Amino acid sequence: MTRPRFVLPFLGLAAAFACESPDDSDVSYESIDSLEDREPGDGFDPADHALTDLVAETPETEAPPPFPQALLVSPTAAWRFLVQPSENSGGACRIPAGGDAWRNLGAFDDSLAAGWAPGFAELGYGDGDERTEIPFGDDPDDKCITQYFRHQFTVTNPNLYSTLVVRLLRDDGAAVYINGNRVVRSNLPSSFGPTTVASSQVEGSDEDTFFVFSGIGNNLVTGTNLIAVEVHQRSRTNPDVSFALELDANLAPPVVGVTRTTRTFASDEATIDESSRNTNFDSSSVCRIDGASGENNSSTQEQVCLARWNVTSIPAGATIRAAHLDTNVTNTTPDRYGLHVLTTDWVESRVTWEDRNGTLTGDWTSPGGTSNGQFGTNDFAAEPVTVVNALATGERIITLPPDLIRQWRDTSATNFGLAFLNFINENGLDFSTSGAGIELVVTYDQP
Structure with a gap:
């Protein structure tokens, strides 16, 4: 069977990620419709x-x-x-x-x-x-x-x-x-x-x-x-x-009467691999991203890193000021990979290319798997919230929009995390999953 290719168009994409900023927000974010x-x-x-x-x-x-x-x-x-x-x-x-x-x-x-x-x-x-x-x-x-x-x-x-x-x-x-x-x-x-x-x-x-x-x-x-x-x-x-x-x-330092807190959140993460369509890699020491050639990751098909963080413990009245991912790169690439908001739920210990939660093969939203479903463009927002590459191993900081964390806190039922991917790139990028994994760092203010 010819494997599907997921190539994102360059212009006129509808953004699936759109956050509503609360009244105390200090930055305005809008979706890109056309x-x-x-x-x-x-x-x-x-x-x-x-x-x-x-x-x-x-x-x-x-x-x-x-x-x-x-x-x-x-x-x-x-x-x-x-x-x-x-x-x-x-x-x-x-x-x-x-x-x-x-x-x-x-x-x-x-x-x-x-x-x-x-x-x-x-x-x-x-x-x-x-x-x-x-x-x-x-x-x-x-x-x-x-x-x-x-x-x-x-x-x-x-x-x-x-x-x-x-x-x-x-x-x-x-x-x-x-x-x-x-x-x-x-x-x-x-x-x-x-x-x-x-x-x-x-x-x-x-x-x-x-x-x-x-x-x-x-x-x-x-x-x-x-x-x-x-x-x-x-x-x-x-x-x-x-x-x-x-x-x-x-x-800048918070004004008098405001308490600033910086907290870290460990990730749930897993690689899904098109060449190992029904293998769960949640116990792997790395989370892998790769495109069509997979020259660094010994694969001829796509690898996607899925990651999620539970941020419900951030107080509801707190204003989120900054957020970033603190990662450890173990395999470098000059290619840019997008961080896309996931729109379909998954289970870390069970997720595979064709099975998002261990209950039914082919139950991703995108068509094309053994029973119709496999991971694909229906399962994540078309526009990435940011991109990442790494020309050296070691620590790599990826800054995220505060509104994304705010959305995850306020509507936790729709927090499916991020997919790191670019299906046309040809050089793999690996993150270590030891310790806190792909650690999320959030800074917020409270009166």
């Missing part, structure tokens, strides 16, 4: 962080955050990008209208009619791993040097945050602006314009690296905030462009 119809303020909103030196020129090495960080912009967020001409169109490379207005707060037309289009990160062309492929210009031997991106998000209380952290995937160079202030200049000369090439060509592992810039001052405002990015090629003949960005914020 990117083609969205206006600039729509998309995956976030907020949490603030204050310091407004320019971060030198990236730090990847390391655990020194204190809780909240997710402001997910690396899978929806962006608006200025559409360059398509190949052989005869069009000239474009720059945003109105000078610097595209990167400043205020009225700016980034609608389809004005030449801007929507797309989920990662955006780019030439590598084959983009979620949104963008045009490079009229001539493949004379590509447009610069691509432009905008994303809006909502913050209700900027004072909650101390400094900002940018995690930037860029090929080749980039400049990042928050509310009109340049906060990152990466692999670009000190003075640059629309035709300025990147300082060096990005190759090898740097093409898959999220460079970390911390200590960025908090210039967030109450309400709508704007992050804008320009990505520059090294030359007009470069074959590829890549862009994704995560914006996090360090929590």
Whole structure:
């Protein structure tokens, strides 16, 4: 029997994950219904962080955050990008209208009619791993040097945050602006314009690296905030462009009268393996993720890591400020794997590729198993809440949206956890399951 392939489309996906923020929430999150119809303020909103030196020129090495960080912009967020001409169109490379207005707060037309289009990160062309492929210009031997991106998000209380952290995937160079202030200049000369090439060509592992810039001052405002990015090629003949960005914020100390608590939660987790369709791997020392080739995991079919955390002990009156997964990577990959909210229940000690709870083979929601059901696209939200890769073994922090934890606490009956997957990637990623496993760390405030 031909095995089913689960390949997620890049544009126009309906998001199955949509959280309703309570009145005391400090970040706004929205579902993405139809990117083609969205206006600039729509998309995956976030907020949490603030204050310091407004320019971060030198990236730090990847390391655990020194204190809780909240997710402001997910690396899978929806962006608006200025559409360059398509190949052989005869069009000239474009720059945003109105000078610097595209990167400043205020009225700016980034609608389809004005030449801007929507797309989920990662955006780019030439590598084959983009979620949104963008045009490079009229001539493949004379590509447009610069691509432009905008994303809006909502913050209700900027004072909650101390400094900002940018995690930037860029090929080749980039400049990042928050509310009109340049906060990152990466692999670009000190003075640059629309035709300025990147300082060096990005190759090898740097093409898959999220460079970390911390200590960025908090210039967030109450309400709508704007992050804008320009990505520059090294030359007009470069074959590829890549862009994704995560914006996090360090929590400021709580105000007088508020108690802050940080707690950890151990995971229930299991690998499900398409090549071992009826084998339960809950006793394995690792939770595996792999795509079609499985070159590192000795399999020619998919492996998915399922993980869940019981957070019902978080007090109902607490405001969740930050959350992350503290993981131990034992098998590295440059590939990006999505963390998707599961929409179907499962039992750790019994779950397999074709059986979610040990009671009936083929009882996953997606069709195609022995008795019709197997794990597949009907069992998880189409849009990931974030992505993860790991270029080195050891500790790896994955920041999560606070609203996701809030949803799990408030509607525990629908907390089925996360599926780590990407069915088109070809290099496996393994997490150790010893100790607390894929540990969830949550920070919350109480009066």
